[in-house]
Amino acid sequence: MGKLLEVENLSVEYVTSNIGSIKAVDNVSFNINEGDSLGLAGESGCGKSTIAYSLMKLHRPPAMITGGSIKLNNIDILKMTNKELQKFRWNEASMVFQSAMNCLNPVVTIEKQFLEIFKYHGITKNKKEGLKLSEELLSIVDIHPERLKDYPHQFSGGMRQRVVIAMALALKPKLLILDEPTTALDTVVQHDILQKIYDLKKEFNFAVIFITHDISLMMEFCDMVAVMYGGKIVEQASSKKILHSPSHPYTFGLKNSFPSLKGKLEYMEGIKGNPLNLSNIPQGCRFQDRCFKASEKCFEIDPEITSSGNDFFYCHNPLVNNGGV
Ligand SMILES: Nc1ncnc2c1ncn2[C@@H]1O[C@H](COP(=O)(O)OP(=O)(O)OP(=O)(O)O)[C@@H](O)[C@H]1O
């Protein structure tokens, strides 16, 4: 499998006059192979959406990319012209935003919204072709083509979300970014929609970046999981490793703050303290004051990367096989 996306040393800052500069993404690197799925986990405010927007170069002021590169099939997205970007978005990569179901235009029928996208991107030659493709896309997400004439309010939240997903897949992108695609929906609908996305992924072989607070849902659907804390990816490993033997104490804590969907009820405990204040990053490890494994070193030196194959973590006192806990 070839490498699809390579993110190297990406840094993104929010520069505001009242609070100064916030480094929301700090020197983050990760890769995704064609057809792979990567989950991006972490508490609210740790920088997940900021990464997602940057990957599409959809970040807007006060966000500024201050360093690094984002390459899709070896082409640096950050160096693309607006015209190149227009082609890149939807064609190469597309994104379903946090609360995307509210992005549909309420006064325009679904059919018209599909046709507008096709026209804008020059996908179909005429209305007839456009209608045919719209019908196909709706049936892909299990919605009857008859519903094309309906307005967004005539759909349930779950259906609206599926419509948005169908739109994101319209150009058969190689990468689909899902930023909390189902958070507003109930658990059963959430699960069904993700199952649908992963069935489609098998069929069309696109890669997925899946952002959610729900790490158990993520572990069920993703091959790899990257765990973010305060603007950094502190650990990345296969879902299996994250589930059974995480190395970083934060990963362990995050995993245990969620009940598992299947199997026995395990002991559940949140992580003490509050998320990191990004405008006041301490010396040493940024998880120091919340970490049950913290030692003196953690307050002085920022840990270096420890890697093995595609897995890596940043910690002075990693957990060993969940022992030591
Ligand atoms: N427009 C903005 N101006 C200033 N700071 C911002 C802005 N947008 C985000 N931030 C800050 O950047 C940090 C990362 O935000 P981001 O939205 O990427 O987090 P997130 O991990 O997606 O959180 P959530 O899980 O709540 O969606 C936060 O500390 C947030 O306060």
Ligand SMILES: [Mg+2]
């Ligand atoms: Mg977010």
